Amino acid sequence: MKRYLFIILLAISFSVQAQSNVANYKYIIVPEKFSFLKQVNQYGLNTLTKTLFEEKGFTVYFDNTEIPQEIAADRCKALVVELQEKNSMFVTNVSILLKDCRGAVVIKSNEGKSREKEYNTSYNLALRDAFTSFNDFNYVADQPTTATSTVPLPATTNAETKTVPVPVDQITTNKTEQQEALLYAQPVSNGYQLIDATPKIIMTLLKTSIADCYISNNGNANGIVIKKNGNWFFEYYKNNVLVSEKLLIKF
Template sequence: MKTYIFNILLALSFAAKGQSNTVNYKYLIVPEKFSFLKQPNQYNLNTLAKALFEDKGFTVYYDNTEIPSEIATDRCKALVIDVEEHNSMFVTNLTFVLKDCKGNVVLKSKEGKSREKEYKQSYNAAMRDAFSSFGDIHYEAGSTPAANFTVTTTPAPEVKTVAPTPVTQPAVATTKQSEALLYAHPINNGYQLIDSAPKIVLTLLKTTVADYYIASNTSTNGVVLKKDGNWFFEYYKDNALVSEKLSIKF
Protein backbone atom coordinates (compact mmCIF):
# COMPACT_ATOMS: atom_id res chain seq x y z
CA MET A 1 0.00 0.00 0.00
CA LYS A 2 2.80 2.37 0.93
CA THR A 3 4.56 1.56 -2.35
CA TYR A 4 1.36 2.27 -4.28
CA ILE A 5 0.90 5.66 -2.63
CA PHE A 6 4.58 6.51 -3.18
CA ASN A 7 4.29 5.70 -6.91
CA ILE A 8 1.20 7.93 -7.22
CA LEU A 9 2.95 10.83 -5.48
CA LEU A 10 6.02 10.33 -7.65
CA ALA A 11 3.90 10.38 -10.81
CA LEU A 12 2.11 13.53 -9.68
CA SER A 13 5.41 15.25 -8.93
CA PHE A 14 6.69 14.52 -12.45
CA ALA A 15 3.41 15.70 -13.94
CA ALA A 16 3.61 18.94 -11.94
CA LYS A 17 7.21 19.42 -13.04
CA GLY A 18 6.28 19.01 -16.66
CA GLN A 19 3.47 21.53 -16.38
CA SER A 20 5.59 24.12 -14.59
CA ASN A 21 8.38 23.97 -17.16
CA THR A 22 6.27 24.34 -20.29
CA VAL A 23 4.80 27.75 -21.13
CA ASN A 24 2.47 28.33 -24.07
CA TYR A 25 3.24 32.04 -24.16
CA LYS A 26 5.80 33.01 -26.77
CA TYR A 27 6.01 36.69 -25.81
CA LEU A 28 7.12 38.20 -22.53
CA ILE A 29 7.23 41.87 -21.53
CA VAL A 30 9.74 43.18 -19.01
CA PRO A 31 9.34 46.68 -17.49
CA GLU A 32 12.16 49.19 -17.84
CA LYS A 33 12.14 49.52 -14.03
CA PHE A 34 11.04 47.03 -11.39
CA SER A 35 8.92 48.55 -8.61
CA PHE A 36 11.53 48.02 -5.88
CA LEU A 37 14.23 49.88 -7.82
CA LYS A 38 14.80 53.63 -7.87
CA GLN A 39 16.09 53.92 -11.43
CA PRO A 40 15.36 52.19 -14.76
CA ASN A 41 17.47 49.07 -15.22
CA GLN A 42 19.26 49.67 -11.91
CA TYR A 43 22.04 47.12 -11.30
CA ASN A 44 21.26 45.86 -14.87
CA LEU A 45 18.47 43.72 -13.43
CA ASN A 46 15.98 44.40 -16.22
CA THR A 47 18.58 43.55 -18.84
CA LEU A 48 19.48 40.37 -16.93
CA ALA A 49 15.84 39.29 -16.66
CA LYS A 50 15.34 39.81 -20.40
CA ALA A 51 18.49 37.83 -21.24
CA LEU A 52 17.61 34.91 -18.92
CA PHE A 53 14.23 34.33 -20.56
CA GLU A 54 15.55 34.88 -24.08
CA ASP A 55 18.08 32.11 -23.45
CA LYS A 56 15.09 29.81 -22.91
CA GLY A 57 13.58 30.60 -26.31
CA PHE A 58 11.11 33.34 -25.36
CA THR A 59 10.72 36.60 -27.29
CA VAL A 60 11.08 39.41 -24.75
CA TYR A 61 10.32 43.11 -25.20
CA TYR A 62 10.81 46.09 -22.91
CA ASP A 63 7.54 47.86 -22.12
CA ASN A 64 8.95 51.21 -23.28
CA THR A 65 9.88 50.01 -26.78
CA GLU A 66 7.82 49.48 -29.89
CA ILE A 67 5.90 46.23 -29.48
CA PRO A 68 4.80 44.18 -32.52
CA SER A 69 1.19 44.70 -33.55
CA GLU A 70 0.42 41.05 -32.80
CA ILE A 71 0.65 41.71 -29.06
CA ALA A 72 0.12 45.47 -29.07
CA THR A 73 -3.49 44.84 -30.13
CA ASP A 74 -3.91 41.85 -27.80
CA ARG A 75 -1.83 42.00 -24.61
CA CYS A 76 -3.32 38.64 -23.55
CA LYS A 77 -0.84 36.99 -25.91
CA ALA A 78 2.03 38.02 -23.62
CA LEU A 79 3.02 37.57 -20.01
CA VAL A 80 4.50 40.37 -17.92
CA ILE A 81 7.71 39.65 -16.01
CA ASP A 82 7.63 41.03 -12.50
CA VAL A 83 10.19 40.69 -9.71
CA GLU A 84 9.29 40.94 -6.04
CA GLU A 85 11.74 41.89 -3.30
CA HIS A 86 11.49 40.58 0.26
CA ASN A 87 14.82 41.51 1.78
CA SER A 88 15.84 40.73 5.32
CA MET A 89 18.90 41.80 7.26
CA PHE A 90 22.07 40.83 5.36
CA VAL A 91 20.08 38.78 2.80
CA THR A 92 18.71 39.85 -0.61
CA ASN A 93 15.56 37.94 -1.60
CA LEU A 94 14.04 38.17 -5.10
CA THR A 95 11.17 36.22 -6.68
CA PHE A 96 10.14 36.06 -10.35
CA VAL A 97 6.38 36.39 -10.96
CA LEU A 98 4.89 35.97 -14.45
CA LYS A 99 1.43 37.51 -14.81
CA ASP A 100 -1.14 37.41 -17.59
CA CYS A 101 -3.06 40.35 -19.05
CA LYS A 102 -5.54 40.29 -16.14
CA GLY A 103 -2.86 40.29 -13.45
CA ASN A 104 -3.27 36.60 -12.65
CA VAL A 105 -0.08 34.81 -11.56
CA VAL A 106 0.76 32.18 -14.18
CA LEU A 107 4.19 31.17 -12.92
CA LYS A 108 6.22 31.97 -9.83
CA SER A 109 9.82 31.12 -8.98
CA LYS A 110 11.31 30.24 -5.65
CA GLU A 111 12.75 33.04 -3.52
CA GLY A 112 16.28 33.59 -4.77
CA LYS A 113 18.76 34.56 -2.07
CA SER A 114 22.16 36.20 -1.86
CA ARG A 115 24.37 37.33 1.01
CA GLU A 116 26.75 39.39 -1.10
CA LYS A 117 27.52 42.75 0.52
CA GLU A 118 27.78 44.78 -2.69
CA TYR A 119 24.30 45.68 -4.00
CA LYS A 120 24.84 44.93 -7.68
CA GLN A 121 26.42 41.55 -7.04
CA SER A 122 23.81 40.67 -4.43
CA TYR A 123 20.80 41.53 -6.62
CA ASN A 124 22.24 39.78 -9.67
CA ALA A 125 23.05 36.63 -7.69
CA ALA A 126 19.59 36.56 -6.09
CA MET A 127 17.89 36.96 -9.48
CA ARG A 128 19.90 34.10 -11.00
CA ASP A 129 19.14 31.92 -7.99
CA ALA A 130 15.41 32.62 -8.32
CA PHE A 131 15.49 31.87 -12.05
CA SER A 132 17.26 28.56 -11.45
CA SER A 133 14.06 27.16 -9.93
CA PHE A 134 12.42 27.29 -13.37
CA GLY A 135 14.75 24.51 -14.46
CA ASP A 136 14.34 23.77 -18.17
CA ILE A 137 11.47 26.23 -18.63
CA HIS A 138 10.84 26.86 -22.31
CA TYR A 139 8.27 28.08 -24.77
CA GLU A 140 6.23 25.33 -26.37
CA ALA A 141 4.10 26.20 -29.37
CA GLY A 142 0.56 24.96 -29.08
CA SER A 143 -2.80 26.33 -28.08
CA THR A 144 -3.10 30.07 -27.96
CA PRO A 145 -3.30 31.23 -24.33
CA ALA A 146 -5.38 34.22 -25.33
CA ALA A 147 -8.16 31.85 -26.40
CA ASN A 148 -9.08 31.44 -22.73
CA PHE A 149 -9.86 35.13 -22.33
CA THR A 150 -12.52 37.38 -23.76
CA VAL A 151 -11.08 40.59 -25.14
CA THR A 152 -13.48 43.42 -25.82
CA THR A 153 -12.31 45.73 -28.56
CA THR A 154 -13.82 49.04 -29.55
CA PRO A 155 -14.30 49.30 -33.31
CA ALA A 156 -12.32 52.05 -34.91
CA PRO A 157 -14.44 55.08 -35.77
CA GLU A 158 -15.50 55.33 -39.36
CA VAL A 159 -13.25 57.65 -41.26
CA LYS A 160 -15.05 59.63 -43.89
CA THR A 161 -13.03 60.59 -46.89
CA VAL A 162 -13.43 64.24 -47.71
CA ALA A 163 -12.55 65.21 -51.23
CA PRO A 164 -9.96 67.97 -51.26
CA THR A 165 -11.18 71.37 -52.27
CA PRO A 166 -9.83 72.12 -55.71
CA VAL A 167 -7.37 74.97 -55.75
CA THR A 168 -8.14 77.54 -58.36
CA GLN A 169 -4.98 78.57 -60.11
CA PRO A 170 -4.70 82.24 -61.00
CA ALA A 171 -4.88 83.18 -64.63
CA VAL A 172 -1.67 84.01 -66.46
CA ALA A 173 -0.42 87.43 -65.47
CA THR A 174 -1.28 90.21 -67.83
CA THR A 175 1.16 93.10 -68.16
CA LYS A 176 0.17 96.73 -68.46
CA GLN A 177 2.38 99.64 -69.34
CA SER A 178 1.89 102.86 -67.36
CA GLU A 179 2.89 105.82 -69.47
CA ALA A 180 2.98 108.45 -66.74
CA LEU A 181 6.19 109.19 -64.90
CA LEU A 182 5.76 108.88 -61.14
CA TYR A 183 7.85 110.76 -58.62
CA ALA A 184 8.78 108.99 -55.36
CA HIS A 185 8.21 111.31 -52.39
CA PRO A 186 9.79 109.94 -49.16
CA ILE A 187 7.60 109.36 -46.11
CA ASN A 188 8.47 107.87 -42.71
CA ASN A 189 8.08 104.22 -43.71
CA GLY A 190 8.34 104.32 -47.47
CA TYR A 191 7.29 106.52 -50.41
CA GLN A 192 4.34 108.17 -52.05
CA LEU A 193 4.27 107.93 -55.86
CA ILE A 194 2.95 111.22 -57.26
CA ASP A 195 2.07 112.03 -60.86
CA SER A 196 2.33 115.41 -62.60
CA ALA A 197 -1.17 116.55 -61.52
CA PRO A 198 0.11 116.31 -58.68
CA LYS A 199 -1.90 113.34 -57.28
CA ILE A 200 -0.90 110.44 -55.07
CA VAL A 201 -1.09 107.32 -57.27
CA LEU A 202 0.38 104.72 -54.89
CA THR A 203 1.68 104.49 -51.35
CA LEU A 204 4.70 102.21 -50.90
CA LEU A 205 5.62 100.70 -47.54
CA LYS A 206 9.11 99.30 -46.96
CA THR A 207 9.72 95.58 -46.28
CA THR A 208 12.83 93.68 -45.20
CA VAL A 209 13.53 92.84 -48.86
CA ALA A 210 15.36 95.36 -51.02
CA ASP A 211 13.34 96.84 -53.91
CA TYR A 212 10.14 95.20 -52.63
CA TYR A 213 7.29 97.32 -51.27
CA ILE A 214 3.75 96.76 -50.05
CA ALA A 215 1.66 98.98 -52.28
CA SER A 216 -1.88 100.35 -52.11
CA ASN A 217 -4.16 103.03 -53.46
CA THR A 218 -7.83 103.84 -52.91
CA SER A 219 -9.01 100.71 -54.77
CA THR A 220 -6.18 98.16 -54.95
CA ASN A 221 -3.66 96.44 -52.74
CA GLY A 222 -0.56 94.70 -54.07
CA VAL A 223 3.21 94.93 -54.23
CA VAL A 224 5.73 97.03 -56.11
CA LEU A 225 8.97 95.26 -56.95
CA LYS A 226 11.95 95.59 -59.23
CA LYS A 227 12.54 92.92 -61.90
CA ASP A 228 15.27 93.02 -64.53
CA GLY A 229 15.85 96.72 -63.84
CA ASN A 230 12.18 97.67 -64.21
CA TRP A 231 9.50 98.46 -61.61
CA PHE A 232 6.19 96.59 -61.56
CA PHE A 233 2.98 96.99 -59.57
CA GLU A 234 1.45 93.53 -59.18
CA TYR A 235 -2.04 92.80 -57.85
CA TYR A 236 -5.03 90.53 -58.41
CA LYS A 237 -8.15 91.52 -60.28
CA ASP A 238 -11.02 89.03 -60.74
CA ASN A 239 -8.68 86.24 -59.65
CA ALA A 240 -6.24 87.19 -62.38
CA LEU A 241 -2.74 88.43 -61.69
CA VAL A 242 -2.02 91.83 -63.19
CA SER A 243 1.54 93.12 -63.55
CA GLU A 244 1.64 96.84 -64.33
CA LYS A 245 4.98 98.32 -65.45
CA LEU A 246 5.78 101.64 -63.80
CA SER A 247 8.14 104.48 -64.54
CA ILE A 248 9.40 105.77 -61.21
CA LYS A 249 11.87 108.52 -60.46
CA PHE A 250 13.39 108.25 -56.98
Protein backbone atom coordinates in the same frame (compact mmCIF):
# COMPACT_ATOMS: atom_id res chain seq x y z
CA MET B 1 13.64 2.66 -2.51
CA LYS B 2 10.01 3.03 -3.59
CA ARG B 3 9.65 6.00 -1.24
CA TYR B 4 12.68 7.74 -2.80
CA LEU B 5 11.35 7.07 -6.31
CA PHE B 6 7.99 8.56 -5.31
CA ILE B 7 9.69 11.73 -4.04
CA ILE B 8 11.61 12.13 -7.32
CA LEU B 9 8.45 11.71 -9.39
CA LEU B 10 6.56 14.10 -7.11
CA ALA B 11 9.22 16.78 -7.51
CA ILE B 12 9.21 16.42 -11.29
CA SER B 13 5.40 16.49 -11.51
CA PHE B 14 5.24 19.75 -9.51
CA SER B 15 7.74 21.34 -11.91
CA VAL B 16 5.88 20.22 -15.03
CA GLN B 17 2.45 21.21 -13.72
CA ALA B 18 3.56 24.72 -12.72
CA GLN B 19 5.47 25.52 -15.90
CA SER B 20 2.80 24.14 -18.22
CA ASN B 21 0.76 27.28 -17.42
CA VAL B 22 3.21 29.31 -19.53
CA ALA B 23 2.76 27.01 -22.53
CA ASN B 24 0.22 29.24 -24.30
CA TYR B 25 2.46 32.30 -24.38
CA LYS B 26 5.27 33.19 -26.77
CA TYR B 27 5.85 36.84 -25.82
CA ILE B 28 7.14 38.28 -22.58
CA ILE B 29 7.30 41.96 -21.64
CA VAL B 30 9.91 43.21 -19.16
CA PRO B 31 9.44 46.63 -17.52
CA GLU B 32 12.25 49.16 -17.90
CA LYS B 33 12.24 49.60 -14.08
CA PHE B 34 11.07 47.18 -11.42
CA SER B 35 8.77 48.68 -8.79
CA PHE B 36 11.05 48.17 -5.78
CA LEU B 37 14.01 49.95 -7.45
CA LYS B 38 14.61 53.66 -8.03
CA GLN B 39 16.40 53.64 -11.38
CA VAL B 40 15.84 52.22 -14.86
CA ASN B 41 17.59 48.85 -15.24
CA GLN B 42 19.17 49.26 -11.80
CA TYR B 43 21.84 46.62 -11.08
CA GLY B 44 21.23 45.38 -14.64
CA LEU B 45 18.25 43.32 -13.44
CA ASN B 46 15.93 44.24 -16.32
CA THR B 47 18.52 43.38 -18.96
CA LEU B 48 19.40 40.14 -17.16
CA THR B 49 15.71 39.17 -16.92
CA LYS B 50 15.24 39.77 -20.65
CA THR B 51 18.34 37.73 -21.49
CA LEU B 52 17.36 34.77 -19.29
CA PHE B 53 13.90 34.44 -20.89
CA GLU B 54 15.34 34.88 -24.40
CA GLU B 55 17.69 31.98 -23.68
CA LYS B 56 14.57 29.89 -23.01
CA GLY B 57 13.24 30.66 -26.50
CA PHE B 58 10.75 33.42 -25.68
CA THR B 59 10.43 36.66 -27.66
CA VAL B 60 11.01 39.41 -25.09
CA TYR B 61 10.38 43.16 -25.28
CA PHE B 62 10.98 46.03 -22.88
CA ASP B 63 7.78 47.92 -22.11
CA ASN B 64 9.33 51.20 -23.27
CA THR B 65 10.07 49.95 -26.80
CA GLU B 66 7.79 49.64 -29.81
CA ILE B 67 6.10 46.28 -29.59
CA PRO B 68 4.79 44.40 -32.66
CA GLN B 69 1.23 44.90 -33.87
CA GLU B 70 0.27 41.38 -32.80
CA ILE B 71 0.83 42.27 -29.14
CA ALA B 72 -0.38 45.86 -29.45
CA ALA B 73 -3.71 44.60 -30.78
CA ASP B 74 -4.04 41.96 -28.07
CA ARG B 75 -1.94 42.41 -24.92
CA CYS B 76 -3.31 39.12 -23.63
CA LYS B 77 -0.88 37.33 -25.94
CA ALA B 78 2.03 38.38 -23.72
CA LEU B 79 3.03 37.83 -20.12
CA VAL B 80 4.48 40.65 -18.03
CA VAL B 81 7.43 40.06 -15.70
CA GLU B 82 7.39 41.35 -12.15
CA LEU B 83 10.12 40.87 -9.55
CA GLN B 84 9.08 40.55 -5.92
CA GLU B 85 11.60 41.55 -3.28
CA LYS B 86 11.58 40.37 0.34
CA ASN B 87 14.93 41.21 1.88
CA SER B 88 16.21 40.61 5.39
CA MET B 89 19.24 42.05 7.13
CA PHE B 90 21.67 39.50 5.66
CA VAL B 91 19.81 37.90 2.73
CA THR B 92 18.56 39.27 -0.59
CA ASN B 93 15.34 37.49 -1.64
CA VAL B 94 13.84 37.76 -5.14
CA SER B 95 10.91 35.94 -6.76
CA ILE B 96 9.87 36.08 -10.44
CA LEU B 97 6.18 36.53 -11.23
CA LEU B 98 4.66 36.17 -14.70
CA LYS B 99 1.29 37.93 -14.97
CA ASP B 100 -1.32 37.89 -17.72
CA CYS B 101 -3.12 40.92 -19.20
CA ARG B 102 -5.59 40.94 -16.28
CA GLY B 103 -2.85 41.06 -13.69
CA ALA B 104 -3.38 37.47 -12.56
CA VAL B 105 -0.24 35.53 -11.64
CA VAL B 106 0.25 32.70 -14.15
CA ILE B 107 3.38 31.34 -12.50
CA LYS B 108 5.61 32.33 -9.59
CA SER B 109 9.17 31.09 -9.23
CA ASN B 110 10.80 29.78 -6.12
CA GLU B 111 12.41 32.46 -3.98
CA GLY B 112 15.98 33.15 -5.11
CA LYS B 113 18.46 34.05 -2.37
CA SER B 114 21.90 35.56 -2.00
CA ARG B 115 23.99 36.51 1.03
CA GLU B 116 26.38 38.76 -0.87
CA LYS B 117 26.80 42.21 0.69
CA GLU B 118 27.11 44.19 -2.55
CA TYR B 119 23.65 44.88 -4.01
CA ASN B 120 24.83 44.61 -7.62
CA THR B 121 26.10 41.07 -6.97
CA SER B 122 23.42 39.92 -4.54
CA TYR B 123 20.45 40.93 -6.72
CA ASN B 124 21.96 39.27 -9.78
CA LEU B 125 22.70 36.03 -7.90
CA ALA B 126 19.25 36.01 -6.30
CA LEU B 127 17.57 36.54 -9.69
CA ARG B 128 19.57 33.71 -11.27
CA ASP B 129 18.73 31.48 -8.32
CA ALA B 130 15.01 32.25 -8.73
CA PHE B 131 15.24 31.54 -12.46
CA THR B 132 16.33 27.96 -11.78
CA SER B 133 12.58 27.31 -11.42
CA PHE B 134 12.47 27.57 -15.24
CA ASN B 135 15.45 25.27 -15.87
CA ASP B 136 13.30 22.50 -17.39
CA PHE B 137 11.30 24.81 -19.64
CA ASN B 138 12.03 25.90 -23.21
CA TYR B 139 9.87 27.57 -25.84
CA VAL B 140 10.78 26.27 -29.30
CA ALA B 141 9.17 27.37 -32.58
CA ASP B 142 5.66 27.97 -31.21
CA GLN B 143 5.74 24.59 -29.50
CA PRO B 144 6.67 25.03 -25.83
CA THR B 145 8.19 21.97 -24.22
CA THR B 146 9.53 20.93 -20.86
CA ALA B 147 12.64 18.83 -20.62
CA THR B 148 11.05 16.71 -17.92
CA SER B 149 8.07 15.84 -20.11
CA THR B 150 9.88 15.18 -23.39
CA VAL B 151 10.23 11.48 -24.17
CA PRO B 152 12.67 10.49 -26.97
CA LEU B 153 11.13 8.25 -29.64
CA PRO B 154 12.90 4.93 -30.30
CA ALA B 155 14.74 4.59 -33.61
CA THR B 156 12.79 2.67 -36.25
CA THR B 157 14.24 -0.22 -38.24
CA ASN B 158 12.95 -2.56 -40.91
CA ALA B 159 13.25 -5.55 -38.60
CA GLU B 160 10.45 -6.20 -36.16
CA THR B 161 11.48 -5.36 -32.61
CA LYS B 162 9.94 -5.94 -29.22
CA THR B 163 10.15 -3.59 -26.27
CA VAL B 164 10.70 -5.40 -23.01
CA PRO B 165 9.99 -3.29 -19.91
CA VAL B 166 12.70 -3.34 -17.27
CA PRO B 167 11.45 -3.87 -13.69
CA VAL B 168 12.22 -0.97 -11.39
CA ASP B 169 14.18 -3.17 -9.00
CA GLN B 170 16.47 -4.28 -11.86
CA ILE B 171 17.45 -0.81 -13.06
CA THR B 172 21.23 -0.45 -13.01
CA THR B 173 22.67 2.17 -10.70
CA ASN B 174 25.47 4.21 -12.23
CA LYS B 175 27.66 5.80 -9.57
CA THR B 176 29.96 8.60 -10.61
CA GLU B 177 33.11 9.83 -8.90
CA GLN B 178 32.86 12.03 -5.82
CA GLN B 179 32.91 15.74 -6.53
CA GLU B 180 36.29 17.24 -5.63
CA ALA B 181 34.93 20.56 -4.39
CA LEU B 182 33.53 20.94 -0.90
CA LEU B 183 29.98 22.33 -1.00
CA TYR B 184 28.72 24.60 1.76
CA ALA B 185 25.06 24.39 2.82
CA GLN B 186 23.43 27.79 3.33
CA PRO B 187 20.06 27.68 5.12
CA VAL B 188 17.07 29.11 3.23
CA SER B 189 13.40 29.23 4.20
CA ASN B 190 12.53 25.77 2.86
CA GLY B 191 15.86 23.97 2.98
CA TYR B 192 19.39 24.77 1.83
CA GLN B 193 21.35 26.00 -1.15
CA LEU B 194 24.74 24.40 -1.80
CA ILE B 195 27.49 26.79 -2.87
CA ASP B 196 31.13 26.30 -3.76
CA ALA B 197 34.06 28.51 -2.80
CA THR B 198 33.42 30.98 -5.67
CA PRO B 199 30.70 31.41 -4.26
CA LYS B 200 28.38 29.92 -6.86
CA ILE B 201 25.06 28.19 -6.23
CA ILE B 202 25.50 24.55 -7.29
CA MET B 203 22.29 22.93 -6.06
CA THR B 204 19.10 23.60 -4.10
CA LEU B 205 17.78 21.29 -1.39
CA LEU B 206 14.12 21.31 -0.31
CA LYS B 207 13.13 19.73 3.00
CA THR B 208 10.95 16.61 3.09
CA SER B 209 9.24 14.75 5.94
CA ILE B 210 12.09 12.20 5.86
CA ALA B 211 15.26 12.86 7.85
CA ASP B 212 18.41 13.46 5.75
CA CYS B 213 16.42 13.41 2.51
CA TYR B 214 15.91 16.49 0.31
CA ILE B 215 14.21 17.17 -3.02
CA SER B 216 17.02 18.65 -5.10
CA ASN B 217 17.87 20.33 -8.39
CA ASN B 218 21.35 21.07 -9.77
CA GLY B 219 20.17 23.07 -12.78
CA ASN B 220 20.22 20.04 -15.07
CA ALA B 221 18.29 17.34 -13.22
CA ASN B 222 15.62 16.91 -10.54
CA GLY B 223 16.23 14.27 -7.90
CA ILE B 224 16.91 13.75 -4.22
CA VAL B 225 19.91 14.22 -1.93
CA ILE B 226 20.07 11.52 0.76
CA LYS B 227 22.51 10.45 3.44
CA LYS B 228 23.64 6.81 3.31
CA ASN B 229 26.30 5.26 5.53
CA GLY B 230 27.51 8.68 6.64
CA ASN B 231 27.87 10.03 3.05
CA TRP B 232 25.64 12.29 0.96
CA PHE B 233 24.45 11.29 -2.52
CA PHE B 234 22.54 13.13 -5.27
CA GLU B 235 20.31 10.56 -6.99
CA TYR B 236 18.27 11.07 -10.15
CA TYR B 237 17.18 9.19 -13.26
CA LYS B 238 18.86 9.67 -16.64
CA ASN B 239 17.66 7.61 -19.59
CA ASN B 240 15.87 5.22 -17.19
CA VAL B 241 19.11 4.64 -15.27
CA LEU B 242 19.46 5.66 -11.63
CA VAL B 243 22.51 7.88 -11.28
CA SER B 244 24.02 8.35 -7.81
CA GLU B 245 26.61 11.11 -7.36
CA LYS B 246 28.55 11.34 -4.11
CA LEU B 247 28.64 14.83 -2.60
CA LEU B 248 30.95 16.41 -0.05
CA ILE B 249 28.71 18.77 1.97
CA LYS B 250 29.48 20.89 5.00
CA PHE B 251 26.37 21.94 6.92
